[in-house]
Amino acid sequence: MLDLFTxxxxxxxxxGYIHEKVPAPLRxxxxxxxxxxxxxxxxxxxxxxxxxYQWDKMHIARFYWEENQWKVYARDEQSSWNPVDVITPCSDFENVLEQVERDEAGLFWRE
Structure with a gap:
């Protein structure tokens, strides 16, 4: 389990990421x-x-802390979480978040 500071x-x-990602006029x-x-x-x-007053939710990415590193998962067509092989597990959360943001494999930010 992660410590309180982390x-x-x-x-x-x-x-901060969410504030920057979605401009105020679009919120x-x-x-x-x-x-x-x-x-x-x-x-x-x-x-x-x-x-x-209701919102529909679509899960984008799952970050899981295991063995002292963050592993990233994406949803498939059946709504199952699958590990993302193109993102190497890493102890730095910001690193894996940046890779999800770039989404070079087109797994997260679908139209």
């Missing part, structure tokens, strides 16, 4: 959120649902 640092990184149409549980962080995109 959790707070990751929350700070994610809050009523799309937002990024994340959930942290134990050794896992799931990045999610949300868009307004048909029901008023």
């Amino acid at each position: 959790l707070r640092r990751i929350q700070s990184v994610m809050n 009523t149409m799309v937002k990024l959120t994340y959930e942290m549980n134990d050794n896992e962080l799931i990045l999610t995109e949300e868009r307004p649902a048909e029901e008023r």
